[in-house]
Amino acid sequence: MTRPQTAQASHRIALLFNANKVYDRGVITGIGNYLLSTRVAWDLFLEEDFRCRLNGIERFEGDGIIADFDDPGVAEALGDSQLPVVAVGSSYSDPACYPARLPYIATDNAKLISLAYTHLIGAGLQRFALYSLPESAENRWAQERELAFKALLAADGLQADIHRGLPTSAPVWSQASAQLTSWLESLPKPVGVIAVTDARARHLLQACLISGIPVPEQVAIIGIDNDPLTRSLTRIPLSSVIQGTEEMGRTAAHLLHQMLGGARFHGRRILVPPVGINVLESTRHQPVSSPYVMRARHYIRQYGCQGIKTEQVADYVGVSRSSLEDHFRRELGCTVHQEILNHKLEVAKQLLARHDLSSAEVAIRCGFTSLQYMYAVFRRELDCTPREYQERLPVAPCAQPG
Incomplete structure (x- = not known):
């Protein structure tokens, strides 16, 4: 025995x-x-x-x-x-x-920054900046990421523009936000900005939203950490490098x-080394020349799932509906309504990939007027139902890299 x-x-x-x-x-x-x-x-x-x-x-x-x-x-x-x-x-x-x-x-800090930098280059950007942390013994890792950023830009013959900002604390929050906004407004655009953490990337996005800087047309933002909590606090989903x-x-x-x-x-x-990049809206840079289209897409990314109409987008941009439609047709080859629908569809795909929401819940979150309408959009655009699209996706493991 x-x-x-x-x-x-x-x-x-x-x-x-x-x-x-x-x-x-x-x-x-x-x-x-x-x-x-x-x-x-x-x-x-x-x-x-x-x-x-x-x-x-x-x-x-x-x-x-x-x-x-x-x-x-x-x-x-x-x-x-x-x-x-x-x-x-x-x-x-x-x-x-x-x-x-x-x-x-x-x-590997050098590889974290290199992966983010290469991603921004691949998005068609030619200007780059870094949002870091104040120098301190606790932030030595952030200063190492600064060194890696400087080395990459020097190798490409570019000047490194780095903003460390202030520590995150309630008494200086207004001052820190004002300094960050001023720095962002001073940067030549379009520009890709790497934040040393997702928390700092969220600061960047908030400053852009408050000051009306279109993301990612004028400022493309990528963080480091792939933090789901940070993603839940931003209107425009943040791209992020996934650490190992x-x-x-x-x-x-x-x-x-x-x-x-x-x-x-x-x-x-x-x-x-890092695992990879979770690529989301904040770095999906598509160069456009019309400032009206930039502002419109910026508005759609924030409110596209809240039932907005073409007229509301035009009001935000400050032009007539017909004029805005002309700009969209010339720049993107589609209508404003189609751009809103495309945004809803992309968000729906992201939510379905999580495998923790029903199709009905996804339809509500994405602003579709009914589950049947979302099914019709999926059929027309992707030649499948939401359920069929979800079944094609791999189920992510329970424990995700940080």
């Missing part, structure tokens, strides 16, 4: 991350996926609210630690730890910035697993 295999001894592991950030959540998800795919038995310590608190960490009676070393406080607290530690954080152009004796899993955070978490867990078995990775560094 075969004896059942006994479970491996459990190790007590501390995860020092701030999971209010999508980056940290992605790394933690990767660690969890590693545990689920192996027979590793870990007793994980995280704060109840998933925040990183260092008070008393030196007295942690555990077997190992995986921590976010982008936080200088974490790096300092764990510098002399006698436990096996795997560091996770930003990549650096200067090797001296890495912890000397610890294995280090890094997001889950791979970082899996790799960190794998290294610590080996270290608990006696392996040593003194000073080993592993750079993890």
Whole structure:
């Protein structure tokens, strides 16, 4: 009779991350996926609210630690730890910035920026800028992305235009918004702007919407993180670079697993490239010469799913309906109504790709007057029903990269 295999001894592991950030959540998800795919038995310590608190960490009676070393406080607290530690954080152009004796899993900043830059070039843009963060020890990763941006533009013979702005806080929010708007208005257009995070990309989009700068015709915006929360707070969906955070978490867990078995990775560094880009409306740049068409499409992207009519678009632009229709026919070869319908169709396709909404719910969200009308549009434009379109799409895994 075969004896059942006994479970491996459990190790007590501390995860020092701030999971209010999508980056940290992605790394933690990767660690969890590693545990689920192996027979590793870990007793994980995280704060109840998933925040990183260092008070008393030196007295942690555990077997190992995986921590976010982008936080200088974490790096300092764990510098002399006698436990096996795997560091996770930003990549650096200067090797001296890495912890000397610890294995280090890094997001590849140069490749993040390069992917965003190449995407904007592919969208037909020839001018570029970067929206970063104020210089500080906590924002070293943002300054690394600035260096990567400067290097790319210098290689192409271009000048790097970088705006760091102010820290995000309630007392200076109005001042920060005014400075950002002034900077955006000063940029030669059309321009592609890379934001070092999705949160900063949202600031850009808000400033454009308030000041009436068409996105993406005049300012195309791409962020980094692919944060679903940020997407839910913007009228125009934001394109974003998807970091390889889950791979970082899996790799960190794998290294610590080996270290608990006696392996040593003194000073080993592993750079993890981005997964790709979630391309949405904010970078779907289509050059047009008519300012009326630019303003009209800007309005349609914000309110196209709210039942707007051609007359409302013309009122916003400030021209007659017939004049606006003439501009649309010359520039895009379609009517204003068709452009509104195209926008609804694109949003419907994005919602159906999520696989968590019924066709009726999608029809309501996209502003179709009825489910039957949405079916008729899909039949005419895509030669299929919404359900058939959805069935052709792959079902995304439950845990998405951060």
